[in-house]
Amino acid sequence: MLEIEGLTKRFGGVTALDGVRLDVAAGRVHALLGENGAGKSTLLKCLSGVHRADAGTMQLSGRAYQPADPRAAEAAGLRTVHQELNLVPGFTAYENAYVGRSYPRHLGRVDWKAMRARFAALRDRYRLDLDIDVPVGRLSVAKCQIVEILRALMDDARVLILDEPTASLSEEEAIVLRRIVRDLADQGCAIIFVSHRLDEVFALADDYTVLRNGQSVGSGQIADTSRDEIVGLMAGEAFRHERHGDARAPGDPVLELKGFRVSPVRAPIDLTVRAGEIVGLYGVVGSGRSSLLKAVWGASGVAEGDIALEGAPLPAAGIESRKRAGVAYVCEDRRNTGLVMHHSILDNAVLPHLERHRALEALPVVSWRRARAGVRAALEGLSVKYGGLGDRISTLSGGNQQKIMIGRWFDPSLKLFLLDEPTRGVDVRSKAEIHALCNRLAGEGAAILFATSDLEELLMLASRVVVMAQGAVTLDAPNSAVTRQSVIDATFHAPQPQPTKPEIKV
């Protein structure tokens, strides 16, 4: 049905896809596998017309396929269901299905009956128990996911792309979804299925293709392969990296989590981070790394369980208690939740600790002279390049912005750094500088807990590796005790099955 040969896509100097080959047959479910950054998303975007490939050929049912934009891809019979839901909460399922489509009309008025009837027929064709008359905002995530899929099937789809459709579903809901996928394939649809649950891939898929570093490194039938072979393909050949931090003897515990839950429905987490240790938190997107860091920072109102800093218990939530205790946090999304992009470098740099730049200790009045001097000195120590402190921070490069986000917390009394993807979207040089900075801080006795989606970075920087999957810790070992393969393997471990409701109807 869909044949891709030699597909190449470059972004600037980075080659995201390098001669990718993919054959998807009608009536079969094809699993697309690969680590974070292997090129899966780029490949899907080329398929759905978001990106245009630089080289290579794509054929759909034997005819050349080169979608200029997502609309062209849809017209050719290719549908994508994204991981995130794109529904209007106040609309019913069938109203949502018609968003972006022309409405059927009867005597000049929108024919709601016809719309509803058509969508109901589609629902019944796949034997689904779905209430299409309530706003989707009142449906469960699983049902919303199903609405998304049905919407994609409104006009007959020849190729259906499902990007991690089960990531946010419970096991029971995932089973229902898999049944629908199977049904679709049986009716002749070709399905590309991206999943980070390897057990699911083995239960559902017929064929597989593994991507690594933008190349297709293996493909075949699921029946002919094994879990170990797939993980091996994803991990690649023996990988040499410099392992830092191992030599350093960790000190006393700084952060201790015992039965700590990000929210009441999440798995309890036990974790200890010691002085001088750099603990790397690894997992696929959605595995719970970011929410764990945020909850440790006290920014989640629903966290519960025991959290202690240097033996002193902290409340389960409350950012101020962390700041007082000597914790710093750098979030993953610099642009949207990290910096005030249209404010100056100076304003952003002083925001976390305005009280450090007081003219008089007793008055909450900022001495800009002191603040400027302090920030200038700090930025110099980080080798940040900037024009003037009054320039908008958005005028700086991502690497320099990131260095400021980290550096603005520096304080001799700092004990714990929580860094969420500290090198995301920064250039190679800044990345090395940020790594050096982490090593320096750890050398000075700080504890660092950082999250990353980059396996190389994890193994290069972390003295201890912690892997999370579906909200739970599935691996916790010193860097020297893990391999690339064992880390990837741990990202597929589902947590212990939890007692669930006896029946779930979807």
Add this chain to the structure above:
Amino acid sequence: MSFSARYGTLIGLLAIIALFAALSPEAFAKGSNLINITQQMSLLAIVALGATFVMSLSEFDLSVGAVVSMAGIVSVTLFGAGWGIVPVMLVTLIAGFAVGAVSGLAIATYRMPSFIVTLAMGTIVGGITYWISDGATLFGNIPVGFRDLGRGYLAGIPVLTLWALAATLFAAFILDHTELGRRILAIGGNREAARLTGVRIVPNSVWAFGLCTLFAALAGLLLTARLGSAHPTGGNGFLLQAYAAVFLGMTAFRDGQANALGTLLGAAIIAVVANGLTILGVPNYLQDIFTGLIIIGAVLVRNIGGRAT
């Protein structure tokens, strides 16, 4: 940013003054009239400076007009009950602060839209004001000492002008030089980024809204001092003009951010236009049309200028 985009609003004000001066050299351009304008704009400037705090937070407070009216009625009522000047002013200002503080608390705690909460709060305050005054203009026995706060001159400058200047300096100080001000601006700039660096949303919002209505209450007191009476809806007209002044001020000086000096400039533009057109004998409704066009024009010039850079 280009010179014209950065100082466009100031240039605009000077151009408007020059235009009126040319059209009416004997009446408008006279020194006494220019001084008169600074007095005419003073109460508007004070209300608008208050609104600058909530605009810095990227929120609105639509209760300011009602609070101006309330402050007048409350103060005259208390004077009528025999209270002294200082206690009357203190109680009125505290009541004014409390109105905004309650709005801010509700808005920040429950993430309610400020537009609706403060609209409701303004309606409630308006109702209470009507209740206290029974709908009538109050004269009471307002002490002369109080009346002098809103009339007369000090070293040749109208007292009200001095109040407006003091309010500008105070607002600029709070916003530019205190931790509170910087935190308010950070929340207004990116709420989640501010929250994640440990800026506490609720107390800072309470202060911003409280200061907003505190300024409105001050304007209400000064209005009463100047007029020697209070009307239950006497301050309602300030609401729209105050935000017009803040918006005009946002187009001045800084990168689209509300700021005290800009707000003062915005109030000046509105006052100059009103004064100049009155002197030229242009009817009131045309003044409103002109003011509206000037605001749209300023924002338009700003956006086009901003895009070019």
